Each structure stands twice: as structure tokens, then as C-alpha cells.
Amino acid sequence: MCCISTISTYINNRLDIKFNRLGHKVHHFCHVTLALFTCNGCGVGFPTPDMQRRHMKTDWHRYNLKRRVATLPPISAEIFAERVLQQMDATRKNEEKLSIGGGNKKTLRHHKAPSSVATLSVAGDDLDSVIEDESIDLAGPSVEYVASNAARGVDGEDEDEDIDSIIERKLRSAVKLPLSACIFCSAQNFRDVDDSLAHMQHDHGLFIPERNYLVDLKGLVEYLSEKVSIGNACLYCSFIGRSLNSVRDHMIAKQHCKIPYDTEDDQLEISNFYDFSSSYPDDYEEEDDWDDVASGDESPDDDGSTVQVAGGQRQRRTETNLVLDPTGLELSLPLSRLRIGHRSLARYYRQSLRPTTELREGQGTVIAASSRQILATVPRDPIKDRLTKKEWRDQRDKQNRDIRREQRYINQQKHYRDPMLGG
Amino acid sequence: MSLQEIVVDGEQTADTKNALISLDSPISLKYVAAGRIAQSVLSHLVREVTEQRMRNVYDICHTGDSLIELETNKVYKNVDEKGVASPTTLDINNCVRGYSPINRDSAYILSDGDVVKISLGVHIDGYTSLVSHTLIALPTIPRTEQVSPTTGVLADDICATHLATEAVISLLGTVLYRYENQSGYFGNRPVNGERIREIVESVAKSFHVKIVPGSSVRRIKRFLVGQDTVHEVDVKGYAWGSINIEAMTDDPDEGDLKKMIDTEAPAEPGEAWLVDISLCTFSGLASDLSKKNGLQVSRRTLKPHRDLKPTIFTRDYNRNLSMKLKSARSVLIELDNRKSVYPFHLNSLTTPGAPLGVAALVNSEIVAPTTVMMIQGSPAPIAARERTTILLMSSAKHIGEVVRLSGSGIKPSWVHSEFEVTDEEIIELLSDKRAGVRLRNIQGTELDVVKDDVQEMEIA
Numbered sequence: 001m002c003c004i005s006t007i008s009t010y011i012n013n014r015l016d017i018k019f020n021r022l023g024h025k026v027h028h029f030c031h032v033t034l035a036l037f038t039c040n041g042c043g044v045g046f047p048t049p050d051m052q053r054r055h056m057k058t059d060w061h062r063y064n065l066k067r068r069v070a071t072l073p074p075i076s077a078e079i080f081a082e083r084v085l086q087q088m089d090a091t092r093k094n095e096e097k098l099s100i101g102g103g104n105k106k107t108l109r110h111h112k113a114p115s116s117v118a119t120l121s122v123a124g125d126d127l128d129s130v131i132e133d134e135s136i137d138l139a140g141p142s143v144e145y146v147a148s149n150a151a152r153g154v155d156g157e158d159e160d161e162d163i164d165s166i167i168e169r170k171l172r173s174a175v176k177l178p179l180s181a182c183i184f185c186s187a188q189n190f191r192d193v194d195d196s197l198a199h200m201q202h203d204h205g206l207f208i209p210e211r212n213y214l215v216d217l218k219g220l221v222e223y224l225s226e227k228v229s230i231g232n233a234c235l236y237c238s239f240i241g242r243s244l245n246s247v248r249d250h251m252i253a254k255q256h257c258k259i260p261y262d263t264e265d266d267q268l269e270i271s272n273f274y275d276f277s278s279s280y281p282d283d284y285e286e287e288d289d290w291d292d293v294a295s296g297d298e299s300p301d302d303d304g305s306t307v308q309v310a311g312g313q314r315q316r317r318t319e320t321n322l323v324l325d326p327t328g329l330e331l332s333l334p335l336s337r338l339r340i341g342h343r344s345l346a347r348y349y350r351q352s353l354r355p356t357t358e359l360r361e362g363q364g365t366v367i368a369a370s371s372r373q374i375l376a377t378v379p380r381d382p383i384k385d386r387l388t389k390k391e392w393r394d395q396r397d398k399q400n401r402d403i404r405r406e407q408r409y410i411n412q413q414k415h416y417r418d419p420m421l422g423g
Numbered sequence: 424m425s426l427q428e429i430v431v432d433g434e435q436t437a438d439t440k441n442a443l444i445s446l447d448s449p450i451s452l453k454y455v456a457a458g459r460i461a462q463s464v465l466s467h468l469v470r471e472v473t474e475q476r477m478r479n480v481y482d483i484c485h486t487g488d489s490l491i492e493l494e495t496n497k498v499y500k501n502v503d504e505k506g507v508a509s510p511t512t513l514d515i516n517n518c519v520r521g522y523s524p525i526n527r528d529s530a531y532i533l534s535d536g537d538v539v540k541i542s543l544g545v546h547i548d549g550y551t552s553l554v555s556h557t558l559i560a561l562p563t564i565p566r567t568e569q570v571s572p573t574t575g576v577l578a579d580d581i582c583a584t585h586l587a588t589e590a591v592i593s594l595l596g597t598v599l600y601r602y603e604n605q606s607g608y609f610g611n612r613p614v615n616g617e618r619i620r621e622i623v624e625s626v627a628k629s630f631h632v633k634i635v636p637g638s639s640v641r642r643i644k645r646f647l648v649g650q651d652t653v654h655e656v657d658v659k660g661y662a663w664g665s666i667n668i669e670a671m672t673d674d675p676d677e678g679d680l681k682k683m684i685d686t687e688a689p690a691e692p693g694e695a696w697l698v699d700i701s702l703c704t705f706s707g708l709a710s711d712l713s714k715k716n717g718l719q720v721s722r723r724t725l726k727p728h729r730d731l732k733p734t735i736f737t738r739d740y741n742r743n744l745s746m747k748l749k750s751a752r753s754v755l756i757e758l759d760n761r762k763s764v765y766p767f768h769l770n771s772l773t774t775p776g777a778p779l780g781v782a783a784l785v786n787s788e789i790v791a792p793t794t795v796m797m798i799q800g801s802p803a804p805i806a807a808r809e810r811t812t813i814l815l816m817s818s819a820k821h822i823g824e825v826v827r828l829s830g831s832g833i834k835p836s837w838v839h840s841e842f843e844v845t846d847e848e849i850i851e852l853l854s855d856k857r858a859g860v861r862l863r864n865i866q867g868t869e870l871d872v873v874k875d876d877v878q879e880m881e882i883a
Contacts, residue, residue: 354745362504362549362764363740365646369655370741 041065042074059084174230175244179218183225184248184257193221204257216273223270224259236260281321446816446826450550453499454695454814455865457508458552458828460494461545462867465554468511468541469833472533472560480513481530484523487511487543488768490870495547502548508648509544509553510735510768517803519635519701519725521795525734525769533560538577540808546765549645553697554829555810557581559836571839576631576704577805578838583630584702584807585835586844586853587623591640591698592813592825593852594622596860598690599815599823609858610848616640616661616686622849623661624718627702630842633720635701635798635806636664642690643697643812646764652739652791653764658684660696663719692817703798703806724799733792736781737766742789750776751783758790766793824861831864 037052038045042064046052055061064074075083177183180190184204190196197217200206208214227233228248232241236256241247251257260266323332329342341349359367446455468487471477477486488511495505512523515537524530533539537560544553559573559581572578597609604611612618619640627634639649641660647653662684690696703720738758746752753774758767769778784790798804811830817823844850851858 357759360504360763362646363759365549365644366650366653366764367740369644369647370653 041068042077044077170230170232173243177225177229179221179225181225183221183228184251193218197221200257204252205255206257206259209259209261210274210276213274213276213279215275220270220273223273451814451816451826453502453547453550454552454812454828455826456498457545457547457550458812458826458865459867460491460498461543461552461554461829462832462865463494463870464490464511464543464545464867465541465556465829466833466867467870468543469556469558472539472541472558475561478533479527479530480515480522480533481524481527483513483541484511484768485770487541488771491543491545494870495545499547504549504763505547506763507544507767507771508546508551508765509542510766510771511541511543512735514540514542514806514808516805517703517798517800518728519637519703519796519798519806519808521733521735521793522728522731523734523768535560538581538805538807540806542808542810544648544765546646546763549763550695551643551646551648551765552812552828553648553699553810554812555699555808556830556833557584557807557809557836559838572837574839574841576706578840579630579842580632580702580704580805580807581836581838582840582842583626583632584700584809586630586849587626587700587702588698588809588811588830590622590626590844590849590852591619591700592811592827592862593857593860594619595690595696595698595813595815596825596862597852597858599692599817599825600859613689615689616659616684620661620663620686622846622852623700625846625849626844627718629844629846630702630840631705632702633705634663634718635703635720635808636722636725637796638663638699638701640696640698640700641684642694644695648697648765650737650764650766651793652737652741654683657688659688659690659694660684661686664722664725690815692815692823695812695814697810697812699808699810701806701808704804705800706802706804720798720804725796726799728795728797731795733794734769735766735793736769736785736790737793738762738764738790739788740764742787744787744789746780746783746787746789748780748783750774750780752780754780754784755789824863827862827864829865829867832866 036045036047037049039052039055039061042055042061044055046055060077060080063080067074178188179193180196181188182190182196182200182204184200184206187196187199190199197206197208208217208220214220224235227235228251229244232244232247233239234241234247234251234254234256236251236258237254239247239250239256241250259270261270321334325331329345331340331342332338333340446452464487467490468483471483471486477483488507491507491511499505510523512521513531514520514522515531515533520542522531538557539560540555540557542553542555544551546552559577573581594609594614598614600609601607602609606613608614610618623634623638623640639660639662641649641658641662643649647655649655649658705720746755754772754777757772757774762771769781772781774780781790785792798806809830812828814826814828815823816826844853
């Protein structure tokens with residue numbers, strides 16, 4: 001209520017007092033305005049640029065802009081105010097009807113105006129709901145979309161919402177996109193799916209991967225359109241829009257009108273609509289009736305046509321079928337019994353060990369009986385060892401002492417030896 | 424000394440492989456089979472020599488080995504290791520051991536009056552029977568026309584050898600019985616190496632002959648019959664000189680001998696024993712009956728033959744080396760795969776270049792040669808040799824008996840010696856009663872030998 005009065009006051013004030021360009025106050029009558037700063041969208045004028053600028057920021061002006069887009073004539077401030085009042089009443093009633101508890105919404109998550117609006121603190125969506133009365137068939141989706149939005153109340157900016165409530169909301173606001181409609185834009189007049197796909201490819205750059213193996217085209221298109229229309233999710237990234245339009249805008253703006261197919265998860269996502277079985281190698285059979293052969297690699301009826309891989313699975317040998325051991329260190333060649341070892345174990349394969357000869361009975365007996373072998377196993381006597389070691393040490397010390405003692409006398413010669421005469 | 428023939432239980436020896444319970448046990452049967460073959464071949468060869476059909480030593484040795492191979496192949500088909508345990512050697516006069524020529528041309532030809540010692544050995548699955556017999560190669564006149572027995576030192580030698588062997592066999596047999604005296608042993612003393620030594624030396628002394636080093640009376644086991652390359656730990660019996668003839672020294676009390684053989688341990692029932700006694704005349708030797716040597720021929724006089732190279736070799740399984748020489752490698756492979764632990768003759772190897780390979784192996788001491796040993800002296804002394812294998816068989820059912828695997832049944836040469844045994848105990852052992860010992864002799868069979876086959880056959 002206060003807002004309305006504010007508006008009317010504002011309007012009245014502005015209408016009454018006018019300033020000319022030079023800044024002089026100019027009196028004028030009510031509806032005859034000497035409007036030097038105009039807003040053509042709303043059909044109003046302002047004496048001062050400040051007022052004009054302030055007007056531009058209002059909801060009323062914005063609403064008029066929308067009306068202009070929808071090729072509707074602008075409405076005056078009073079009518080706007082009325083409509084707002086109506087809208088608020090309707091919202092409050094609906095809120096009472098619906099669940100009270102889980103009605104927290106994210107308001108204006110992505111469309112919040114940078115500057116706070118002092119006037120109408122209503123959600124921008126509510127402006128849309130006002131158009132409802134006009135009952136002009138705008139782009140079809142908008143109409144129904146509006147209906148769902150009306151159900152929403154005006155709420156604070158609660159960020160946390162349950163996933164269930166999100167899903168519920170999405171489902172409620174879901175727009176049924178026909179199959180032959182474009183997912184990304186509002187073009188609808190296509191004869192069939194192929195036509196719409198051609199349009200999407202041509203105009204938006206949508207390319208369907210692995211077209212050859214696609215089995216269920218309609219299912220895929222339906223899935224994608226549901227993803228966008230119900231879930232409001234971008235196909236390419238993880239963006240979730242508040243509405244179909246928002247996600248569409250996002251996809252077009254960011255050029256995300258493509259189906260992701262790079263990672264395995266992406267491929268798995270749409271794998272239901274494909275059938276790659278024709279690309280499998282020939283004669284590939286999973287021999288499910290083979291039991292794990294516990295007794296080594298060779299089974300009694302092994303004819304070399306199957307390979308026992310260490311995991312217990314048997315795989316049929318084919319010309320192209322290289323079977324890799326689960327450890328990754330052994331490769332079974334096709335069509336032969338050869339197994340290739342990995343190069344990381346090369347040093348073990350290169351070992352050339354002394355061939356162990358199996359001893360015959362005679363040889364074994366002789367070797368066992370030979371005293372040389374047995375004597376070696378006689379345990380050493382530690383005391384005796386210690387004594388012998390001590391002996392050696394003493395002997396060595398004595399030798400060292402003798403050598404050192406000799407050094408003193410080594411140059412002492414009893415008689416002179418003349419070097420020339422051979423000394 | 425009366426005797427109670429009490430059943431001796433089949434005591435198992437420490438080596439249960441040699442549990443000779445009765446003549447029916449599989450081990451005994453193998454021994455007996457080996458003995459029979461050895462005996463058969465030996466009698467055949469003796470007949471060949473005495474009937475003067477063969478005079479070339481190479482022929483005789485070759486025949487002997489071939490026959491052994493033939494006969495062993497006929498029996499025990501599933502047994503892998505069998506055949507020649509000791510290649511046939513013909514040692515003449517003062518040659519003591521190891522002469523078996525490689526080729527016919529350079530072989531010795533027997534002449535009249537040569538003292539020939541035929542030695543051979545057969546084994547089946549390791550159960551060995553070794554035999555040696557000494558005979559005099561008679562002059563061309565047939566034996567029946569021999570007017571008088573041979574006399575002289577030769578006679579003494581042969582007699583002494585024969586009697587010594589018999590006495591030792593009887594002595595070992597007494598182990599199977601319990602005597603009425605305190606200890607239950609024959610002569611109140613256990614039968615061990617020392618006792619055996621006494622008896623042999625007593626006989627040698629009586630007949631004025633000397634004991635050749637290398638003679639031994641010892642207990643044998645499966646695969647272990649005193650090969651040069653095997654240094655066994657627990658050996659029972661007695662050996663003159665050394666266990667290993669190659670390592671002999673002059674001193675009979677050499678430490679090596681004491682370590683190698685246990686002369687105190689008594690013989691026990693259930694064992695197999697090898698009696699190998701070689702005595703020689705010492706007319707040509709410097710009569711050194713000094714205390715040091717005693718009745719043993721001095722080591723200095725026992726020497727390898729100057730010219731004759733060894734032709735018999737034994738693989739030493741304690742050594743394993745990789746050889747560079749290709750022929751050595753192939754010979755080694757053949758030895759390890761086809762030959763057993765017994766000595767083999769060079770001719771029995773089939774790989775080409777065998778002599779070269781074997782020479783290399785001998786160098787690396789992987790293979791030990793059996794050198795041809797001679798007793799030096801002038802005039803050259805003559806050695807006689809007798810070798811038998813016996814089983815001391817005890818059984819619960821039957822009364823124990825000594826089974827003489829080979830060496831019996833061949834008529835000794837007609838000799839007459841002026842000496843005789845003086846020791847009473849020995850007389851009792853040598854008597855017909857043998858101090859109560861029952862002796863069973865394994866007889867040889869008639870071999871149907873086709874001469875052409877034998878001579879052309881290669882010794883496998």
C-alpha cells in the first residue's frame with residue numbers, strides 16, 4: 001500500500017513540478033506536461049534528467065518495456081499499480097492453498113537486478129503474471145510457464161531447497177515440447193523430427209554422435225528435449241536454468257547446443273538409444289558355460305581354440321583376438337599357444353640357469369654317502385675357533401713386534417762395506 | 424666249542440636298504456641274480472682260458488663285458504640301472520689291478536704259466552656282486568694230462584689267497600649264530616675289522632706271502648662298493664693300505680685309513696660284505712719284514728705301469744663342472760644319463776671322440792682313472808687275488824646262512840703248497856663244518872653264447 005501511495009505521490013509530484021532546461025521551475029497543469037526528458041516506452045516525460053533516470057529503473061518502466069516487446073501498448077502508472085495489487089492478492093491466496101512448509105523459493109537467482117529496487121520489491125516473474133490477464137497467446141510456452149509461476153509466492157531469498165522440491169517445481173513448470181519442435185529456439189513449424197533435427201543442426205549446430213549406431217532417434221530427441229524443457233538443464237554443461245527460456249538463452253549464448261560425447265559418462269548417458277553390437281569383433285562369444293578350470297591352463301579337451309586367462313574366463317582364439325592377462329604381463333597370441341611376456345620382466349626371461357639334472361638312484365646314493373658332504377655339516381666348535389683365532393692374532397702381533405725391533409738395528413753394520421767393492 | 428643253532432631274528436641294520444631277510448625278499452633276489460650272472464660269466468671265461476680257446480686278453484675282456492650286458496638285459500626289464508659293476512680285467516703276474524686293453528692289436532697275449540686274475544662285477548639296481556679268480560694259464564697240454572701240481576711260491580700264493588678268503592667268509596658267517604661261550608661270539612671275540620685282519624695276516628704269514636695294499640674286507644651297500652671316487656663315512660671292516668688305492672701311503676697306520684674305516688665295528692646279520700684279498704710272493708721284493716710294514720707290501724713297490732694308460736674310469740659325482748671341450752661335454756652327458764656310479768670301460772662309451780673327452784674330464788678331476796698297478800721287483804713278484812661278495816642272511820623262518828654270491832664252484836688250479844695253516848681257529852673255520860656256518864653257493868648257469876654275436880656286439 002505504501003508503495004502505491006509512493007507511486008502516486010511520485011507521479012503527482014513529478015507532474016506538478018516541472019523544470020525547464022535551464023532549471024527554472026515551470027508551472028503547468030496536470031496532464032499538459034512540458035516534458036523535456038521523456039520515456040517513450042511508458043509515454044511519460046520528466047522535467048529533470050534525474051527523474052528520468054530514476055524512472056528508467058522502476059518496475060513500471062520495465063513492465064512497459066516487456067509490453068513493448070510483446071507488441072502491447074504501454075499502460076499508465078495507475079493501471080500498473082492496480083495490476084500489481086491484484087497480483088499480490090492472488091499470490092497470497094494461492095499460497096494459502098498450497099503447502100506452506102516447502103514453499104521457499106529461490107527468487108531471482110539469476111535475474112536479480114544489480115541495483116536494488118526501492119519501489120516494487122516484487123519478483124520480476126510477477127510482472128509476467130500480470131500479462132496473464134491480457135490472455136494474448138505469446139510464445140506458447142510462456143503462457144503456461146506463467147501459470148506455474150503464479151503459483152509461486154513472493155518469498156525471501158532462500159538459497160537451500162530440497163532436491164525433491166526442485167524436481168517438483170520443475171515438473172510443475174514443465175513445458176511439453178513437441179517432438180518436432182526445436183529444443184533451443186521457439187521455432188515449431190516442422191513437419192517431423194528429421195526436419196527439426198535438420199534445423200537444429202543447421203541453425204544451432206547440433207550434431208548427433210554415432211548416427212550409424214543410433215537405434216531410437218525419437219527417444220533421444222525426446223530425452224534431450226525433456227532435459228531442457230523439464231529439467232531446464234544445459235545439454236553441454238551443468239547449468240540449470242530457472243526456466244526454459246533461461247536455459248535456452250544460455251545454450252545459444254554460450255554455444256552449448258551440442259551433445260557431449262567425449263567422456264565415458266557422457267557416452268553412457270545416451271547409450272540406451274544406441275546399439276553397438278554390430279561393431280564387436282567377429283565370433284565374439286562369452287562362453288558362459290565354461291567353469292573355472294582349476295587344474296592349470298590345459299584342460300583335457302583343450303584343443304587350443306580357447307585361451308584360459310588367469311581370471312578364469314575362457315576366451316576364444318580368433319585371428320584378431322589378442323588376449324591380455326589380467327595382470328597385464330602376459331599376452332596370448334592368436335591362433336597359437338604362444339604367450340608373450342612383458343618387457344618389464346625381460347631380465348628374468350633372459351636368465352639362463354644351470355639346468356638341474358635329476359639324479360638317478362645310484363648317483364643320489366653316492367653323493368649322499370660321500371663324506372665330503374657330511375663333514376661340511378659338522379658344526380664348528382666355537383671355543384676351538386676362538387682359541388685358533390687368538391693364536392693367529394698372537395702370532396701376527398709377535399711378527400709385527402719383531403719387525404719393528406729389527407728396524408733399529410737394520411743399518412748397524414759391523415764392518416765397513418765399500419759400495420765400489422760390492423757392499 | 425659247541426654250537427647252538429638258534430634262530431637269529433632278522434635284525435634290520437641301520438641301512439634298511441640292505442635288509443636281507445630271506446632269499447625271497449626282492450633285495451636278496453637282485454643280489455642273487457647279479458651273483459648268478461657274475462658266476463656264469465666268470466666260469467665261462469675261466470673255461471675259455473683253461474681250454475685255450477682265447478689267448479688275447481682283449482678278446483677275453485670284451486667277451487666278459489658283452490656277456491654281462493646280455494645277461495643283465497634279459498632279467499629285470501623294469502630296472503633302469505643294471506649291468507657291469509666292474510669291467511672285466513685280466514691282471515697278469517705282477518699286475519695287481521686295472522688291465523683291460525682298448526684294442527685288440529696292442530693287447531697282451533697269454534703265455535703259458537701266466538698267473539691270470541680275472542675280475543669282474545655285475546650289479547642290478549645297485550645290488551652288486553664282485554668276483555675275482557686267480558688261475559694259471561696252463562701250457563698247451565690239456566689239464567687232465569697234467570702230471571703234477573704246480574709247486575713253489577706260486578702254489579703258496581694261490582693257496583694262501585684261497586684259504587684266506589675261505590676263512591674270512593666263514594668268520595663273517597659266524598655272526599649269524601650264537602655260541603655257548605660268554606659273549607656268544609666265535610672265539611669269544613666280536614667279528615670286526617681287527618679280527619679279520621688277524622686271520623688274513625696269520626694265513627699270509629703261514630704261507631710266507633705278503634698282503635698287497637688295496638686288499639680289503641668291507642661291508643658294502645647298494646651302489647657303494649668301494650669305488651675310488653666315493654669317500655664313504657661309515658665303512659666297516661678292514662683295508663690294507665688304503666680304502667682308496669690312489670691315496671695310499673707307506674704307513675699302514677695312516678690317519679686316512681683310520682678315518683675312513685671303522686675296524687672296531689662288528690659285522691651284523693643282514694649285511695652284505697665284500698671280501699677282496701690279494702697276496703703276493705715276495706721273492707723278488709727286498710725282504711722287508713720290518714715292523715713298519717708288517718706283512719704288507721711296501722707302497723714304494725706298488726707303482727703304476729709305465730706304458731699302459733688307464734682304460735677304466737669312474738665318475739666322481741661330487742664334482743660338477745661345465746666343460747669347454749665339446750667332446751668332454753658329450754661324454755659327460757652320456758655318463759650322467761646312461762652310466763651308473765660304477766667304473767666303466769672306455770670302449771663302452773658311444774660318443775665320438777670319447778678318449779679326448781675323458782682325458783679332459785680326468786684333468787678336471789670329474790672322472791677318476793683306475794691306473795694299472797704293478798708290483799715292482801726282480802724277479803717280478805706274482806700276485807694272486809680272490810674276491811667274492813657274500814650276504815649274511817638271517818631269517819626268522821630259516822636258520823641263518825651265508826650266501827656266497829659268486830666265486831664258488833670253479834675248480835681251483837691244481838697247486839700244492841708245502842705250508843699249511845697253523846692257527847686252530849682258522850683250521851676250524853676252514854674245516855668242512857666251517858664252525859657251524861651254513862654256506863649257500865650261488866651257481867652259475869650255462870650261457871648259450873654265440874661267438875659271432877659276442878665278438879661283434881658293442882658293449883652298451
